[in-house]
Amino acid sequence: MKRKSDTFGDFGPRKMPGYFFFRAVDIDFDTAVEADIDKQNYSVxxxxxxxxxxxxxxxxxxxxxxxxxEQKTWFEDYYFWIDSTPNHxxxxxxxxxELKSARNEYDRSVTKALSGSDIELKKKIVKLIAILEENSNLPNRILENNRVLIKQIGKAENIASDNSDCSATSI
Ligand SMILES: [Zn+2]
Structure with missing residues (x-):
């Protein structure tokens, strides 16, 4: 059931507590639509x-x-905590x-990529590191892994091209 209290804006959008729009640079009160508060995740x-x-x-x-x-979706469909506001x-x-998922994939696969012989996996990790590096300063440990992987890929590809040279001359 719907509660009524002046504090929480029952008497109009302009009475809503400011923290619901914390850091907003503009609020267009004319667009206000009433919420279905029974679907919201709130305590106070x-x-x-x-x-x-x-x-x-x-x-x-x-x-x-x-x-x-969008707010209706956040709070009634996704059931986000009622005080949430967007930062980005x-x-x-x-x-x-995307960066988070790149980082997760790196964390999951880097050990296997370094120790195994799967060149495609090594290349994939090098690509992930490039994506991560564009957006932040990476710890030395990751940069070092990157150097090792690139060396391993170079070595493997040299061996592969040596082999194909061999087979080419032996035909
Ligand atoms: Zn932005």
Missing amino acids: GPREWYIDATFECQVCKKEFLWSAS CKNCRREIR
Whole structure:
């Protein structure tokens, strides 16, 4: 059942506590749509309204819109914690996700890549390291692994081309 309390904005979007739009550079109150608070994940107070709001991305510093309908999805479909606000624009969010997955894949496979003889896996890890390196300063340990893998790939490919030279001359 719906609770009524002035504190949490029951009497209009402008009465909503500021922390629901923490760091917003603009809030377009005309776009407010009423929330279905029974679907929300909250303890102290629900988010009574979803309102188009503009934020600055913490990474690229561009402004982006966090729309009322996106908020509805976050809080009613994904059941995100009610105090959540976005720190990153959609592009940066996607990049962060991709970097995380590259890093996870690196962590999962690097030992196998270093110790095994699977050249394709070695190449894959070198590619992942290149992606990670574009976006952050990597610890020496990873850079050292990169050097070892590149050396291993070079060696394996030299041997492979030596072999094909041999077979070519023996025909
Ligand atoms: Zn961004």
